Amino acid sequence: MRYMLTYDLMETLRNTNQWAGASAQAIASYPMWGMVPNPAFNLMAAWGEVTERSFSRMVSKPDWGLESVVGKDGRDHIVTVTNAVERPFGDLIHFKVQGRAPMARRILLVAPMSGHYATLLRSTVQSLLPDADVWITDWHNARDIPVSAGKFDIEDYTLYLSDFMDHLGPDLHVIAVCQPAPLALAATAYLAAEKPKAQPRTLTLIGGPIDPDANATDVTDFGRRVTMGQLEQVMLQRVGFKYAGVGRMVYPGLLQLASFVSMNAETHSKAFYDQIMRVSKNEDGDRDKHNRFYDEYLAVMDMTAEFYMSTVERIFKNREIAENAFVVNGRAVDIGSIDNVAVKIVEGEKDDISAPGQCLAALDLLTGLPDSKKAAHLEPGAGHYGIFAGKSWRSNIRPLVLNFIDANAKAEPVGKKSA
Structure with missing residues (x-):
């Protein structure tokens, strides 16, 4: 109590x-x-x-506020937000552009679940909509989810991502921003073993902690400075009677x-x-x-307590992604099994949350992927926010990502290994 x-x-x-x-x-x-x-x-x-x-x-979920987008025909097309997949802890939502033919680029944005709503990527979505059909993961506030819905940890998060990718089909391009980068990489590897044909064409990882020890910051080194017991006692609270998730343990x-x-x-x-x-x-x-x-x-x-605790313990303390020792649903996930998904890394030179090198570590884990399908970009002078939503994103990174998507849009035979 x-x-x-x-x-x-x-x-x-x-x-x-x-x-x-x-x-x-x-x-x-x-x-x-x-x-x-x-x-x-x-x-x-x-x-x-x-x-x-x-x-x-502080207690209001922001609105997307995306009313229209200008099409290639020069007309304004109304944008409606619809649920493509509904789940207890998060939905897959689609920004449907009315009156516009399906676009060649189909992009899934994986939003962070690190304390903010998916609307944090509003400007990212807005910048991509004129040139692509866009979906995004819309994670729910844990205080509004009844205890009867069960747990939600990083394995469940990874399974959600793999299901969303499977639902959207193989002609998909995934962009994961910050916190979900390691789990998006794991979800892709999970599909490579379980459903190879459901893998996306490309995977772009932006400023995420694949290996937090590659270049530690105050944020990513936090898990090293405290014990799991201290985190449980200091950081976790139980949702009060005012909300539907009453009794659920959360990180507020x-x-x-x-x-x-x-x-x-x-x-x-x-x-x-x-x-x-x-x-x-x-x-x-x-x-x-x-x-x-x-x-x-x-x-x-709020985040579920089990998601917060498992993230700190398994991603930051034990470095399971960095060590290629991650397990999902009882199955070992081998990142080296990804052999035909083009992967691009984007980092900011002045990122003080996920510093340069942390995300780049993903390329060394992709042992089954030919070098021709690996790419990396370090944005000069850019901080964390700038690499996905600021001037650096709009002026430099967005065009590079779209060019990378176009260059790797053509499908290759599943399971093809480099010579």
Whole structure:
């Protein structure tokens, strides 16, 4: 019960801050204060507005907000989000472009399940839609999943990915961003052994911890600094009575958010101070740069305890992917069995989450893949976010990935080995 109380206490603190912000804004916005020539009321109202918006976003799932895309015919085509596959812990969703013929490129984006919703990749989806049919993994907030749905760990995650790939067929190009990179690699290897014809044409891995020890960062080295027992006692909480997942043990999104913010506390503090000043001077906008970023950044979701713990233990501590010793559903997954899926690695030179070298380690594991089907790109000056959603992605990486997809779109006989 103490875990439930802790979970509800954390949510109570969030709710209280939201209420305090809304109250401050309402009180300081009384028209009568216009008779008092004191900027304190404007500052108080601005603080309240920014605070209320920030804390309310922490429990709201952002909308995709993709209304239309311009086709090659020059017309706007409406985009609708539909569920292609529905599962208890995550769906496969399709961005259906109305009135447009099927595209030659069919892309599955594997979104991270590391505290944020799949909408974190909104700009990535938006940049790919004009040139491809796009699907994405939409992971669910663990607090909303009843305990009766069972467990969900990294093996279940890998099986979900393999099922999604199988559902979409072999003429598929998979792009995995950050956290799911090692599991997308494992899912492809799993298919190579179990359903060779279901393997995708290409696999692009962007800034993921294939081998966390290749170039450790504060984030990837975290698992080394604590024991599993300490993680279980400090990080895990049990969902309170307010939600459908009552009783489920989770790693709370709010706790994850606190960790994110603490890593760059000075930067975030300045960003919020500057926004308060802008609001007080009526220089802000509902979708200005600050709000666009933080509406997404602050929207967090809970992860199942077993997924969080198995990720730390098996990916970071035991390095099962890096050692090619990963097991799924009782079957050993041999990454070397991938022999006809072209693999591209993308890393950012200044990535402080998954540093250069961590993702590149995948190429050494692909012993059955000819060098002609391996590619790597290190983006100069790019940080973690930039390699999949920022300027570096739009200007340099996206064209490279699409060219890689096109160059390897033609199918080869399944099981063909390099000479």
